Amino acid sequence: xxxxxxxxxxxxxxxxxxxxxxxxxxxxxxxxxxxxxxxxxxxxxxxxxxxxxxxxxxxxxxxxxxxxxxxxxxxxxxxxxxxxxxxxxxxxxxxxxxxxxxxxxxxxxxxxxxxxxxxxxxxxxxxxxxxxxxxxxxxxxxxxxxxxxxxxxxxxxxxxxxxxxxxxxxxxxxxxxxxxxxxxxxxxxxxxxxxxxxxxxxxxxxxxxxxxxxxxxxxxxxxxxxxxxxxxxxxxxxxxxxxxxxxxxxx
Numbered sequence: 001x002x003x004x005x006x007x008x009x010x011x012x013x014x015x016x017x018x019x020x021x022x023x024x025x026x027x028x029x030x031x032x033x034x035x036x037x038x039x040x041x042x043x044x045x046x047x048x049x050x051x052x053x054x055x056x057x058x059x060x061x062x063x064x065x066x067x068x069x070x071x072x073x074x075x076x077x078x079x080x081x082x083x084x085x086x087x088x089x090x091x092x093x094x095x096x097x098x099x100x101x102x103x104x105x106x107x108x109x110x111x112x113x114x115x116x117x118x119x120x121x122x123x124x125x126x127x128x129x130x131x132x133x134x135x136x137x138x139x140x141x142x143x144x145x146x147x148x149x150x151x152x153x154x155x156x157x158x159x160x161x162x163x164x165x166x167x168x169x170x171x172x173x174x175x176x177x178x179x180x181x182x183x184x185x186x187x188x189x190x191x192x193x194x195x196x197x198x199x200x201x202x203x204x205x206x207x208x209x210x211x212x213x214x215x216x217x218x219x220x221x222x223x224x225x226x227x228x229x230x231x232x233x234x235x236x237x238x239x240x241x242x243x244x245x246x247x248x249x250x251x
Contacts, residue, residue: 002208004224005164005231006248007039007125008238009064009093009212019046020053022241027057029245034058036231038248039091040238044079051088062091062125065099068112070120081113081120092117093233095127095151097170107150114151118162125164125233126151127212128191132171140169144187145194152198160203164210165191166233172213174235181222181229184211188228217246224250 014022019042030038041062042050051061067078084092094117095110110126117124128147130140144167155163167187169179179187188209196204211223212233223229238244 002206002230004036005039005208005210006033006036006234006244006250007041007062007091007093007166007210007231008234008244009041009096010043010239011064011098011235012043013239014042014046016046016049019043019050022239023050023054023059025241026245027054027059029241030248031058033248035251036248040244041091041093047084047089048087055088060090061088062093063087063089064093064096066092066094066113066117066122068109068116070116081117081122084117085120085122089122091123091125091164093125093127093166095147097127097129097168097173101170107147110147110151111153114163115154115159118155118159123162123164125166125210127166127168127233129168129170129173129213135169135171140187141190144191148191148194149198152195155199157199157203160195160199160207164208165195166210166212167191168212168233174214176214178214178216178219178223179211181226184223184229185226188226188230192228215247217243217250220247220250 039060063084066081070082094113099105114124130143134143192204208230210231210233215232215234216237
């Protein structure tokens with residue numbers, strides 16, 4: 001049985017005090033959410049402080065990115081997965097569409113980051129998803145399969161236990177548009193089939209696949225009703241404790 005995951009990506013919002021206030025406010029609101037794992041992803045400058053403040057609760061902390069190297073050295077501006085782990089994180093988001101679109105992430109760099117994150121003891125939340133033009137041209141399935149096959153290349157069956165996949169149709173991120181539950185299920189099923197082809201049915205049956213793209217309190221329940229939707233990667237609706245708690249407590 002796959003345990004659902006509800007993760008909040010705070011993107012480039014919140015100064016340190018605001019991040020702490022939101023995390024502290026969230027703790028009692030999700031304290032009884034035993035049906036799912038709860039993750040929040042603040043900015044790098046808040047990771048250690050937020051991780052300390054939620055320690056002992058059921059809230060886990062993720063980074064929004066990581067370097068492709070764990071070896072200390074001349075990598076100015078990068079933050080190694082081992083450093084993220086050292087700051088109190090358990091997860092790292094890798095290959096978010098904004099990282100791909102604006103900051104040069106590729107399928108190949110996503111693969112290197114996933115390997116590095118796993119080597120550091122983190123769970124990698126690997127993001128995939130197509131642009132509107134790719135969906136309209138009928139290429140969504142092949143685009144996502146390509147992202148998966150390159151992004152997960154070289155990962156062993158044991159490594160895949162530390163992988164969560166997040167499907168985020170780029171056309172639905174921050175636009176207010178959401179894939180219908182049926183569209184989400186269709187792609188999630190395709191993702192599971194792609195993983196089965198590369199890593200076997202047992203891995204595919206166990207891997208958790210999150211939906212991301214304008215997830216809100218009023219659409220989470222219908223998305224979660226789909227058999228291959230195992231949770232959500234939430235953007236804007238995760239920035240307020242009450243809103244995010246409503247999504248976490250979808251049951």
